[in-house]
Amino acid sequence: MTVTRRTVSSAGIELAVFEQGDPERPTVLLVHGYPDTHRVWDEVAEELAADHHVVRYDVRGAGESGVPADRAGYRLELLARDLFAVAEAVSPDRPVHVVAHDWGSLQSWEAVTEPGAERRLASYTTMSGPCLDHMGHWIRHRLRRPTPRHLRQLLVQGVHSWYITAFHLPYLAPGVWKFGLARAWPRVLRDLEKVSPRPGHPQATLRQDAVRGIELYRANMRPALRHPRERPTRVPVQLVTLRRDRYVSPFLSEGLERWVPDLTRRELNATHWSGLLDQAPAVASLVREFTTRIERGEPPAAAGGPLVVVTGAGSGIGRATALAFAEQRATVVVCDLDLEAARRTAELVTLLGGAGHAYRVDVSDGPAMDAFAQTVATAHGVPDVLVNNAGIGHSGTFLQTTEKEWQRVLDVNLWGVIHGCRAFGALMAERGQGGHIVNLASAAAYLPSKVLAAYATSKAAVLMLSDCLRAELADHGIGVSAICPGIVNTNITRTTTFSGLDSAEQAAKQARVSKMYARRGFPPEKVAAEIVKAVRTGRPVVPVTVEAKAARLLGRLSPALLRRAARINAG
Template sequence: MTTRRTVRSGGLPLAVFEEGDPAGPTVILVHGYPDTHVVWDDVAADLGKDHHVVRYDVRGAGESGAPGSRAGYRLELLAADLFAVADAVSPDRAVHVVAHDWGSVQSWEAVTSPGAEQRIASYTTMSGPSLDHTGHWIRHRLRRPTPRHLRQLLRQGAHSWYITAFHLPFLAPAAWRLWLSRAWPRVLRDLEGVTPRPGHPQPTLKRDAVRGIELYRANMRPTLREPRERPTEVPVQLVTLARDHYVGEFLSEGLERWAPRLTRRTVDATHWSALLEQGPVVAGMVRDFVARADAGETQGPSDSEQLVVITGAGSGIGRATALAFAEQGATLALADLDLPSAERTAELCELVGGRARAYRLDVGDGAAVDAFAQQVAAQHGVPDVVVNNAGIGHSGTFLQTTEKEWQRVLDVNLWGVIHGCRAFGTLMTERGRGGHIVNLASAAAYLPAKALAAYATSKAAVLMLSECLGAELAPHRIRVSAICPGIVSTNITRTSTFSGTTSAEQAAKRERATRMYARRGFPPEKVAAEILRAVRTGKPVVPVTFEAKAARLLGRLSPGLLRRAARLDIG
C-alpha cells in the first residue's frame, strides 16, 4: 500500500510517496528528467518487500511545487530537498539514496555535502555524474589532450548534444510543447527499447519537461566552468548502464578520487530500460549494497575485481591464465581433474595478489559441471569470465582411432566446452550483466592433418561452437572468444595418447613431441596474455603463435595447399 504525504522544503511542497516495510531500511529513490516518481514503480515494488521505500516528485515535477524562477532549480536547493525528505521520513536513522539521471546529479550534491555521511548511509547512482566531478574530468583531459582523452571528449560531446539545445532561447520549450511530448513514447520504444506503459510517460510530461529545462540552465555552465572540490565519505555504488545513449562509461574514470568507498556495477541496459524493463535487477543490486553498508562492509567487490572460472587450471595454459588474472586482482574458481595441481595453482594465485579456490572437476561429466556452476554461484557469485581450457591431446589417423579413443577426445575437448558454456552461459544470461566466455580451440581447428583426425575435429567443433554461441549471446552482452594456439610448450604432450601404438612406442612418441614443443619455446604465459587481451577487446577468434596465424591466413588464400600438407606424416 502506498501512502502520500507533503514535505515542505524552502517554501515548496514536495509530494512524497511511501510503501513497503516501515521497520526495514529506508531507501529514497530520486527520479531524473523528464520523469516523476512513477519511473521507479518496478524497483519500488521489488524493494518494498523488505525495505521502507520512499519516492518523491522533485521540485517542478509531478505533484510537487515548482520554483518561480531559474534560481530555484540550483543544485544546493535540490540537495536541501533530499535532506528535507530524509528528515521527514526517517528522522532517527540514516537513509539509503538511489538515484537516476538528474536525480543522480542532484543527489551527488547532497552526498558530497559536509557531514552527509551522518544522514546518508549509502548512495547508488545511475546515469548522472556529479557536475563538479565532471568539470574536473574535462579539465584533466584538456590539460593532457592525449588521443584517447580527445576521443572521450568528442564522444561525450556527441552523447550530450541535447544539453546545448536546452540552452537555446525558446527552442527547447517550443520543441517540447509542439512535438516532443507527443513523440516521447516513440523515443522510448525505438531508441531505448522500452515498451510504453500506463503512467509512463506521465500525464504532466509536457509541463514538467518545459520546467525541467531550467535544471540545465541553472547548473550546467556555472558548475562545469568552475568545479568545486567535492569528496564524500558516503559508500557509493556506481551502476553503469552498458548501452546508455547519454552518459559514457568513461565519464566515471578517476571517480575513486572523490568517492574512495566506491563499488562499481554494470547492467546491460539503456538509459531508461534499466528502470522500466530491469527493475528487479536494479533492486537486487540496491538490496545487496544496502545490506553491506548497514553491516559496515562498505567496500564490496567491484566489477573491476572480476570473478573468473578456469577449467584445466592445474598446469600449462590454465595455470598461466589463472596467474595472469590473479595479478589483476581477480577472484578465481580453478577446476581440474587433478585437484592437488589446481590447489597449487590457487596457492600461486594468492601469492601474486588474487583470491583463488580449487575444485576437482571432470568436464566431460555434464551433471558435474552443472553442479560446479551452481556451487561457484552460491559461494562466489556468477562469474564475469569463464575460460573453458581443459583439454587432452591425441594423435592418430581416422582408421587407426578407435571408438573409445574418439569418445575420450570428444568428451573432454568438445563436450567439456559445451557443458561449461551451457552451465555458465545460462547463469550469465539470467544475471543480465554480460560477461565473457573463452573457449580454447587450436590451430588444428583450421589446419587439417591426417594424424590428428579426432583432435582436429574436436577443436574445429569448438571454434564453430564459439562462433554460433557468440551470435546467440551478443544481445545479452556476453562475448565469446575462441583461442587457437599453435605449438605451445606445456605438459599436454606428456599426457597425449597415440592410436595403434604399443606402450613403449607411445612413450617414445610422447618424449619426441615434448622435445619438439620445448625447442619451439613458446610459453603458455604468452597464450594467457592473448586470453586477457581477448577479454578486454572482445575479439572472437584469436590465433596464437606464428604458425597459427600463418595457417589461418594460408587457409584463406590457398586452402588447396593446406589440404596437400595435411597428407604429411607428423605423428
C-alpha cells in the same frame, strides 16, 4: 503493496514523498532523473519492497512536488539539500541507501560528495549520471593530454551530449517539448529505447515536468564544468554502466577511483531507460546485493572486480588466466580435476590481490557442471566472465584413433565447453547484466593435420560453437570469444596421448613433444593476456602465436595449400 504519501519541506519547497515496504528494514531512497517522476521506479520499487523500506520522491519542479520560483532554485546544492531532508524524514536513526538514475544521479553525487555524507548515506548506486565536478576534471585531463584516444573520447561524448547544447538555446527546447515531443515521448521510448509501453508511464505531467526540468541543465552544467571542485567521497559507491546507453559513455567513469576509494563496477545490458522500465528485477538484484554487503559490513568482493570462472585452472593457460584476472582484483572461481592444483591456483589468486576459490569438477560430466554452476551462483553470484579452458591433447590419424579415444577427446574438449556454456550462459542470460564467455579453441581448429584428427575436430567444433553462441547471446549483451593458441609451453604435452603406442612409446613421445614445446618457449601468460584483452574488447576470434596467425591468414589466402600441408607427418 501499499504506497503511502507524505510531504517533506526543504528550502521552501514541498516535496512529495512516497513510501512502501517495512520501515524496520534498510531504507533505499530512489531518485529519478529527467524528465521523469518517482513513477519511473515503480517496478524496481515493487521488487525491492519485499525486503527493504523503499522511498521515492518527486524532485523539485517535477510531478507532485513544488516548483522553484526561478532558475537559481534548481542549483545542485539545493537538490542535495532536498535529498538529505527526505533521508532525515524517512529514516532519522539509520543511514539510507541511495539509488539514482540520470539527473537523479547528478544531484545525488552532489550529496554523496558532501563532507560527512557517510554519516547519513550508507551507500550509493548510480546509473547514467556522472558527478559534474568529476566530469569537469575528466574533460580537463583529456584537454591537457590530447592523445588520439582522449580526443576520440571527447568527440564521442560530445556527440552523445548534443541535447545539452540544445537545452541552453532560448525557446528551442521548451517549444519542442510543448509542441510535439511530449506527445511523441512514448514512441521515442518504444522505438529508440526499446521500452515496452505500460500504463502510467510517461506520467500525465510530462509536458510541464520536461519544460521546467530544462532549468536543471541551465543552472548547473556550465558552472560545474568550467570550475570543477575536488569532490571525493567516503560513501561506498556502486557504478552500474548501461551498455547501450545513448547519452552516457562508459569511458566517462575512467579514473573514478581517484574520487571513490570504495567503488564497485557493474554492468547491465540496457538502454538509458530500459533498465528501469523493462529490467526491474536485474536492477533490484544489483541494488540488493550491494546493500546487503554494506549492511553486513563486508568488504567489497575482490575490491569490486569481476567474478570470473576458469575451468582447467590447475596449471598452464588456465592458471595463467586466473592470475591475470587476479591482477584486476577479480574474484576468481577455478576448477580442475586435480583439486590440490586448483587450490594452489586459488591461493596465488589471493596473493595477487584477487579472491580465489577452488573446486574439483569434471567438465565432461554434464550434471556435475550444472551443479557446479548452481554452487557458484549461490556462493559467489553469477559470473561476469566464463573461461572454458579445460582440454586434453591427443595425436593420431583417423584410422589409428579408436572409438574410445575419440570419445575421451570429444567429451573434454567439446562437451566440456558445451556444458560450461549451457550451465553458465543460462545464468548470465537470466541475470540480464551481460557478461563474456571465452572458449579455448586452437590453431588446429583451422589448420588441418592428418595426425590430429580427433583433436583438430574437437577444436574446430569449439570455434563454430562459439560463432553460433555469439549470435544467440548478442541480444543478452553477452560476448563470446574463441581463443586459438598455437604452440604454447604448458603441461598439456606431458599428458597428451598418442594412438597406436604402448606405454613406453607414449612416455618417450610425450618427452620429445614437451621438449619441442619448451624450445618454442611461448609462455601461457601471453595467452592469458590475450584472453583478458578479448573480454575487454569483445574480439570474436583471437589467434595468439605467430604460427596461429600465419595459419589463419594462409587459410584465407590459399586453403588448398593448407590442405596439402595437412598430409605432412608433423611430430
